[in-house]
Amino acid sequence: MDIVIVAQYLRNIEDFSGNNSRFVYLAKELAKEDQNYLEIITSDFSHGKKQHFKSVGNLSNIKITTCHEPGYSKNVCLKRFASHKKLAKNVEIYLNKRKAPDLIYVAVPSLDVAEVCAAYCERNNVKFVVDIQDLWPEAFRLVFNIPVVSSMIFEPMRRQADRIYKTADRIVAVSKTYADRGKRVNMKCPKPEVVFLGTELETFDLYKGSVKKNREDEILFAYCGTLGHSYDLTSTFDALSILQERGIKYRFVIMGDGPLRNQFVEYARKKGINAEFTGTLNYPDMVRHLCECDIALNPIMHGAAQSIINKHADYVAAGLPIISTQESREFRQLIDDYSMGFNCKNADPKDMAEKMERLIYDEKLRLEMGKNARRCAQERFDRKYTYTKLAKIITSIV
Template sequence: MRIWILNVGEEIPTDPGSPRLLRAAILARELTRRGHQVTWWNSSVNHQQKIQRVARTTSLGVTDGLETVLLWGRLYGSNRSLARIASNFESAAAFLMESRHREVPDIILAGYPTIELAAAALLYSRRHSVPFVVDFRDMWPDIIKDELKGFRRIAAAPLLLLWRMMKKWIVSRSTAVVGVTQGFVDWALGTTGVSAKDVTRVFHLAVDPCQPAPERIEEAESYWTSLGIIDDGSTVILTYAGAFSERYDLDTLVRAACELPKEYKRRLKIVLCGRGDMSVPLRHLAAGQPHIILPGWRSASEIRVLLGRSHIGLLPYRSTKDYVCHFPNKVGEYLSAQLPILTGLTGQTRQLLEERGIGYFYDECSVQAAKQALIAVVDGREALLGMRGKALEAYAELFDPKRIYPEYCRFIERLADPNVA
């Protein structure tokens, strides 16, 4: 089969720094392993590193049955900016232009967001009578509306209305609606007035544990050792690796760590890897605190080695409507490394961690509660080690890509050809 996957928010294998491959990349790889011809439509902009990959819409060619096409969109510096919105519309327009010269696929799978590219893909699918699957991974535009206040919300009203109309059209006209949790599927249907779809499915976010080459492992080991990140039995190492976004409650954890008694500062290290809008404020907060380390954006190999040296994963997500009914990528990533999780997030993630006995919790935005949670983690170092097996069991049951993506592939195959067994 010829299968198109549209997702512009992920890194691709050729990006610099041993990128971590996520949902679209893993699914594309699994589909090609099953003998399909896959085209992955991504953006010219590397969303994570904020760099421009190519100067125009470009095909990177076919490797092992997978073609990657980079759709041009302007570079943007902030995830919440007019430049990013313009870039999304430009990539959608580039898809409509480039797709005219392509052989019609057997099925199209569009990640949501971006709304613009999903809508463009649906338009193409209806013109050519191609089955269309929309995969909901974020709650746009609702989360954008919730963040806007006063005049900004008034000014954005026309765009928000357009997005809501596009979302309703996408949901109502799609062949199938997929979500990363049942909450996402319910939201997609409920917020568009679509009471039901004949075909809906849930496939949790699942990420391959990085398997670095031996030379990468050696380099990463040396790097973390040089920063004093060593599991020597005297300290507890807490790790976060991801975006430094205002959507995350990172400042609460940093403030709490700064207020710890000296004896606890000596007994833990907090490693925050990443970059984003909060990079400068976080560095100011952590200045003069040697137990808080901010090494910037790190490669997948470095992150994997770091997780192997860590005792707990930090999930400082705010309890917004999208995260409350979500298992973010980090949940599976931490559990695959046998790490329990410290978080202020409520909803499905907290319920899972509580049920499995693999979590530490604090009240979001409460520095005092976060400080007590950090103290409990340090005092419970032996208990952390005892949670490792339970963390791995939860990963295998709920977030193992070796189970989830073959099921996803079979779902796509049956939609494209009902005669597939």
């Protein structure tokens, strides 16, 4: 079977040895069957680093094809949308040149690339599967939300998303919230599949190695992910400032980068926060840093569209209790069901500090919630099992 995976945001394509991308992992799973021919089509531009890749690494039994994207300097700007359109055109040109595959599996976002793939599949009678990673244009409303004006600007994107979801022969999503969005307009797929982003626990445990926490009177908080508009690190710093006033010793390890890094660094300095900004780490290094910490922080801004995201898989795999301000009912329910942390009031540093302090002083509760988080990882996030199911879904369509 000739299977094409189109994934615009593939992280580091120069070295796949530390690449934990959902789509790289899925391609490897599908390539285990000798009758499957796998190709991944991706961009030559790194969204994270905002620069073009210098080279393309090799993946055994999987062809990697890059299409040119002009690039952009900010996550939300007109140049980014123009860049997506140019990439989509180049993907379309490439698809028209190659032999029609049996199935195209495409990640959303971006919408422009996904729409090109949807139209191609309709014209050529190719099976089309959509994997909803994020909700566009909903995710942009947090950054640009002006009554009436925003609705006018984002309405074409909403209709574009509808066309993509409507065309799909099968819908997959990283959360039920996202799956329900696609289901609203798709009559062909009555039951979308929900497969969390997850991680492979066996590999995760190899990366973490032997972790020792021999610190006296110091608690390590962890955050990993984008330093952007969706993440409320400002309120987190305010909560930590309250802990400082109470004489609590801590260190806040912040792993990742993004457009608001300088702003966050300056605010942390102003508040006198004991924060370590590591920048972007490769996945094995991130795992080691994360597992050395005691408590994971999940500070999501009010109104953010995120549901189940990358950092959730890593937090639970590390067996850390989670302090979360996320409003997503799906993730709040997951925390409550597994008793693996605390949901806090959004943008309320006092409530956040209170939950932090409770975990700091109750070591038994902290360890118990950490064990519950790891159990959640084993049952809901381990790719070794969840992605096998996903691969079977794909091959059963054709």
